[in-house]
C-alpha cells in the first residue's frame with residue numbers, strides 16, 4: 001500500500017483534496033468494527049435486468065456490495081419471499097394494474113408485478129454476489145396477506161421478522177444498508193433500524209431505486225428526518 005507521503009508526492013494537493021473528500025484516508029473513513037452489520041437487501045434475480053420487477057441499473061450494486069462486504073465481520077442478507085398469489089401482486093386484485101395503489105387493512109399498498117415467488121429462480125439471490133461470510137438470510141413477505149418491505153417488521157407494523165432480536169442478541173449496534181430497492185425495502189429497513197435504536201447508514205451507491213410517484217425523493221427525506229446517515233461506498237475503510 002502507498003503511504004501518505006507517496007500519495008502527496010504522486011498526486012499533489014488537488015489529488016489529495018479529492019481523495020480526502022471521499023474519505024480515502026484513515027482519519028475520516030468509517031470503520032464498521034465488530035458491532036456493525038452489513039444488511040444486503042433483496043439482491044434477487046427479479047429485481048435485476050430481465051427480472052419481473054427489474055430496478056434500473058440494479059446490477060451495478062453487486063460489485064460495490066461485494067467490495068464493501070469485505071470490511072464486515074457480520075453480513076445479513078434478505079430475500080423477498082412471496083406466496084404465488086401474494087396480496088402485493090396486481091394479479092391478485094381483479095382490474096388492478098402494477099404500480100396502482102390500493103387500501104388494505106394495514107394501510108396503502110403499491111401493487112407490483114408478480115415477483116420473488118418462493119422457490120423460483122426469480123427469488124434466488126444473484127449468483128454474482130460473493131459474500132461467503134454472510135451469516136443469516138432473512139426471508140420476508142411470506143405471509144400471503146401482508147407485505148414486508150422492511151427486514152425488521154412486516155407492513156402491518158407489528159409482525160416481527162426476528163431480525164431486531166437477532167442483532168440485539170449478537171451485540172450489534174450499527175447497521176449499514178445496501179441493495180434494492182432504495183425507496184422501498186432499503187428505506188423501510190433503514191427506518192426500522194432507527195426505530196430499533198441502531199446507528200444506521202445507507203450506502204447510496206450500493207443501492208438503486210424504483211422511483212414510482214415520487215417514492216425515491218420521499219424515501220431519502222424520510223430517512224434524513226429519522227437520522228439515517230447517507231454515505232458512499234468509498235467512505236467505508238477497506
Ligand code: VGL
Pocket residue numbers: 041042047080112149180181182183184185186
Ligand atoms: C421491493 C417492491 C416490492 C424491494 C420488494 O425489494 O424494494 N420492492 N417488493
Ligand code: ZN
Pocket residue numbers: 080082088115116141
Ligand atoms: Zn415484494
